[in-house]
Amino acid sequence: MLKMFERLFSDKIATEPVTFTGSERYRGRIEGKCPAEALSDCAKACPVQAFQAKGDGEYTIDYRRCIFCGRCVEAAMKTAAEEAGLHHSSEDVMPVLMENARQITSEIIKEKLGRSLHVRHLDAGSCNACDFEMGAMSNPVYDLHRFGVHFDASPRHADLLMVTGVVTRNLEEALRKSYEAMPEPKLVLACGACAAGGNTYGESYAVVGAADKVVPVDLYVPGCPPRPSAMIAALLAAADMLSERL
Template sequence: MLNLFRKIIKTGRVTEHYDSGPVPPRFRGEVVLEESRCRNCQNCREACPTGAIAFIDGKLIIDNNACIFCGRCIEVCEHNALAHTAEYRLAELQGQLAGKIKSILHRSLNIRHIDAGSCNGCDWEMTALNNPVYDLQQYGIDFVASPRHADMLMVTGVVTRNLAQALAMTYEATPEPKLVMAVGACAASGKVFGKSYAIRGAADTIVPVDIYVPGCPPRPAALIYGLLLALDRLGGKHK
């Protein structure tokens, strides 16, 4: 125990605020469009592997929930109309959460993670939430082992046929009021792996989803942003 205290004193504080530092130089965030450069050639739409890009009434629309930030659309754009930014705070709320939030905030928020068929990329990022750098518990948020003790489900992966029932049963076992967060492009859109007899689709095809966090996978900071956005703990930092 004494050696542990010595190590803590020597190391110092490593925990940081989720958005306190710059993102890595090679990080690919939100794709933005410079409309004046776009010529509606639609090369980007054809290059997108997940169908995240559409043209509606001649206007380019990007579905962040389906985007995996691969950069193919930018590579094929001959007019340099598309570009990556460092923006990762892309979480979106679905519907009105005020009533649920007021009930949940009487105590710490308890989360149950459920893997509905992921590649484990999002799961690795979620694991980092509990390390000393991100320290999710500093926000009064923690993971629990049972849905019966949870306030929120964090769903990762496209929902497979074999896990659809498990997701539905886990949702039913979670007491009201409850929230559901779709983590990553697979859970948020269900488009990454296309259509297959083994795939049911996005998380919202099985259970109602309250928060969508895009990314492939989303950074731990993006997950924390989504949680704090849902819990109305961002103060004046709302997008």
């Protein structure tokens, strides 16, 4: 019992730095040359049609749709006679999807915006995986509040609308009205593969698709679900973009 109390009082919670570096198990960008004979198999293996074959080993990846499942890489290695050149690198895709953000530091909000960044979260039809990761942003490990970011109950008080989930028919109007209720200047962040790409659930009478089919989107955060550190980096980039519009 004494040992347990000794550890409780001696251990300290280490707050995570916000970087574009994931863990050792993190699947980052897809890189390398895909064998020509494996291109069609890679495209078929992708459950969200993010992998598009162009021929001669060339391909494109739509990271807004990508869920980083690794099936395209597995298909390439299975089809090729020897190990394929296609692989997951450790490089994150967040900088690619945030090209408009000039700087990502903890000083952006205080120095450029001059006040807190206020966010309204709207679940447009998610499985709640992204929402659970959003909750983790507020714990002592990620400590979102150190950056001056706060979530509001009303879109009328928000600078940014953070959308999770594929947009369903039942929530399409709620998304549109939430956006219209926000004061100018305003930003929209599509968080996760469902809101960013819209192909996770396929086509259905109940599904509209990606958030940008209903409202203009300024930032996309890839992943299924995205990492809390990636969400925080996107929020800091949003504050940088917002400061330019004020």
